[in-house]
Amino acid sequence: VVSWFTFLFNFNPLIKLDGYYLLSDWLEISNLRQKAFHYLGNVLQRRILGWPVERIVVTGRERRIYTTYAVLAFMYSAFLVGYFFWLVGGYIYAKAGGPGLLLSIVIFAIIIRGALETVARGVTQHFRYMKALLHKPVRLTIYVSLLVVLIIVVSVPWCPHRISGEVAVIPLEQFTLSLNNLGLLESTLRRGGETPDRKSNWLTIITSNELSAVDVLPRVKDGQHIQAGDTIATLTSNQVIQSIASGEAELQRLEGQLALLKAPPKKEQVDEAAAQVRASQASYDQLKRDLKRSEELASKNLLAQDQLESARSAVAVAKADLENRKSALALVKSKPRPEEEIVLEREIEKQKYLLDYYKKQSEAQIVVSPIAGTVGTNRRVDTILTVTNDDIVEMDVPVSDFDILLVAKDQPVKAKVRSYPGVVFEGKVVRIPPFTSAFNEGQRFPVAVLVDNQQKLIRQGMTGYAKIEVGQTSLINLAFRKVLSALRVEFWSWW
Secondary structure, X not given: OHHHHHHHHHOOOOOOOHHHHHHHHHHOOOOHHHHHHHHHHHXXXXXXXXXXXXXXXXXXXXXXXXXXXXXXXXXXXXHHHHHHHHHHHHHHHHXXXXXXXXXXXXXXXXXXXXXXXXXHHHHHHHHHHHHHHHHOHHHHHHHHHHXXXXXXXXXXXXXXXXXXXXXXXXXXXXXXXXXXXXXXEEEEEEEOOOOOEEEEEEEOOOOOXXXXXXXXXXXXXXXXXXXXXXXXXXXXXXXXXXXXXXHHHHHHHHHHXXXXXXXXXXXXXXXXXXXXXXXXXXXXXXXXXXXXXXXXXXXXXXXOHHHHHHHHHHHHHXXXXXXXXXXXXXXXXXXXXXXXXXXXXXXXXXXXXXXXXXXXXXXXXXXXXXXXXXXXXXXOOOEEEEEEEEEEEEEXXXXXXXXHHHOOOOOEXXXXXXXXXXXXXXXXXXXXXXXXXXXXXXXXXXXXXXEEOOOOOOOOOOEEEEEEEEEEEOHHHHHHHHHHHHHHXXXXXXX
């Protein structure tokens, strides 16, 4: 790699390396660089500066060669020297600060002192020749007109001022259903734009033993377009279904018991209880008469003592049964006690709360999309599916603290993505954040830009560049803005 790079660099004809000598031999012009610069300088001195110097006579072929080579060689050499100074100066400034930068400027001036001396002599010579312009009104008028035009061109704010940066496409709205590190089902809704928002919910289900089964079933397909409120996934749990069924059965039992307690006694029940009381009363009366006869016989020693005791016991049992029958009749006819109703009502209320909790658990197992968009599945291992609204996409343009004050809301933006290099997408600035974020080039303000994407050409993850149109400025302000800022801030910090 080093050998090929060295070979190609050495083959460059715009500086005096092997490529230059090959070109010089091929054109059959010795000292090509010196002659080309000398010829171009002669043309500039005569036609632009108006110096009274002798014209260099060349052929048409030489004029084309000299002009082309001198312009290209000068541009390349200036770029090479400037780029080298930029790298070295930036490194020295980062290590040694202001004094190091001043030292590098001095060293650079020493390196190009020959060119600086030539420029200084040329400026001095030009002021000498300027005296002759007073005797040439036509050329003087042309110079003054050109100077006025130049001042107007560089000072009038006509040049578009743009702030650009590399961006990545993110959707305006996105809903994600995934499994987090704790094994809980997490749903995340992210909204961008002027007021960004991010919400996360964790869906839990009842599981109390190892036999509980839970399944997550997507109800949509990859690439399907859905509306807000559509069901996108369901969770099934056998224990939740069983808890709801048993809870409803228990609630019905308690409500039935309360209804029976509050219901008035039926006539049939009262008649039946009264008939039982009359039957028990008749039996009791008959046993009392039998006991009286037994006592009379026993007093005459006509009845054994044990038979008399049996008759007495039968009367006592019949009396107790009669009392029970009367109590049952009184209970049937009586109203329920308030304490009994309150206990049952509290039990019913408790059961309703429990059943409502079970039903909410069941409803939580139905996942609906809060936004309209396109479904995407199998994006990551822990992601079940995503719903993306990409009718409008968002791009975050990294803006430095040097340029952030120029950015304002609703400024027009033009963007290009690498997938469609021939298409320019238009948008506007919607949010200027109050804080910076880390980018490849350092800390930058991520200015949010919304770009219309009704044609669905831009997709999430595409990369490209965006330009914020911050207004118009003059060429001189565009050229010296950073220089003036460096003098006012960096140079001030040296003292």
